[in-house]
Amino acid sequence: MRGRTPSMRAFAPISATASASRLADAVVDASRRREAAGLHRRCRDERTEAYRVMHGVAESIPGVTVDKYGSTLFVQSWRSPVERGELLELCDAVRANAIDGIGAIDRVWFHPRSTNALRWNDDDPRSSIPAEAMQSPAWVGVYDLAAETYDGLRPSRAGKSLDDDALGFVFEELGVKYRFVPPRRFGDPSLFLDFRATRRWIHRRIRSMTESHADVDGDVGGDVDGGVAMVRMDTKRREVSVLNAFAYTCGAGVVAKRAGADVVLNTDHSQTYLSTGDQNAQLNGLEPCESLCLDFYPAMRGMAGLSAPGRRVRSGGRGGRGGRGGRGGRGGRGGGRGRGRGSEKVDDAALPPSIEPATFDMVVLDPPTLTKTKFGAVDIENDYQSLAKPSALCVKPGGVLVATNHSAKVELDDWLEVVSRCAAKAGREVLSVETIAPDGSDDDDFPALDDGRRPLKVAAFTLG
Secondary structure, X not given: OOEOOOOOOOOOOOOOOOOOOHXXXXXXXXXXXXXXXXXXXXXXXXXXXXXXXXXXXXXXXXOEEEEEEOOEEEEEEOOOOOOHHHHHHHHHHHHOOOOOOOOOOOEEEEEEOOHHHHOOOOOOHHHHOOHHHOOOHHHOEEEEOOOOOOOOOOOOEOHHHHHOHHHOEEEEEOOEEEEEOOOOOOOOOOOOHHHHHHHHHHHHHHHHHHHHOEOOOOOOOOOOOOOOOOOOOOOOEOOOEEEEEOOOOOHHHHHHHHHOOOEEEEEEOOHHHHHHHXXXXXXXXXXXXXEEEOOHHHHHHHHOOOOOOOEEEOOOOOOOOOOOOOEOOOOOOOOOOOOOOOOOEEEHHHOOOOXXXXXXXXXXXXXXXXEEEOOXXXXXXXXXXXXXXXXXXXXXXXXEEXXXXXXXXXXXXXXXXXXXXXXXXXOOOEEEEEEEOOOOHHHOOOOOOXXXXXXXXXXXXXXX
């Protein structure tokens, strides 16, 4: 999976005299809209306690988002600092039960996503206000509203103490349990909430596959309070397999396993992320999924039966500096534009072990916007073909490729054409294409931009 940076648009800085309650007001207004649309009711019915409460770019404060994870409000800022007063006003609104429909909240967690969120621009009127009255790293942290030590002025946990695993907790989405892992500095939360509709779709599709592949009727557990249920098949049937690329903390893999998939392989470059995925599986009474800790290109090209990429080393030619890897945020990730996959030498001695070719009933491809690896660049805006080809070749005939593109710079139709054409060139017939989106207004906590478009694009390509 990929990191997500909210789509940003230019906006005028607020004046130094602006009300410190603008964040609290925006959250209250956004929550009222969700309550009126029925989103809170649907979340309760589906056993979902994690969703976006306020989507800043579409709801008055570009560069700031507020999410609910269990009983925690998670505030993120990319563009500019959040004032100390704004955070305290939000905490006061929570304690006064002024935010409709979100249930009990006992913590507010402020998490800057970039250095820009820790300092003022010189042309911002707020930069002239004394630092002690505004945002500074001292206001970054967790405000434990239920603690006796909370004084209404400063975070209960800050600085290095934010790395404490004890700050983690368990929450549910669609009846599936996940662990919230304290994010690293400027890092992503451990579950991306805009992928909920896709996780729901994956569960339904895998469940349908397990039923259609059964030789005789089996015992398929029904929905539990509207959430996604575990499927119990006690009869012999053809196994259902899933490959989850860029797995991150393996949310899609856990959902597939819970839906009844026999084989789930999560691949990611980070063993830490994969280990979190194992914990998520265990939280749901599941055996850990299979995992492969390897960069995308050697892993996927190996399973696709393509030649393995060589390790890239600098050749001394021209090229920009590579951007920071990781999952900066949906709709455009942090990091500069690095060089592409060519123009570099190959160090064959650094090649990973050979990977046996393999195909799967479902392949989930959820890449970051832009990141450089030692085997090449991942660039969903300019080179999605390098991702789509090996992924399509890993899909069994009749299987499905679930692919995403979350760059606001890429048009949906153009991207669908790129993936379809790439699959066809790889010798795979595209039998059907289904776009995956929220079911309706009661499922839409990531409102579209003013032009009606959504940065996140997800589609299921059924391949022959």
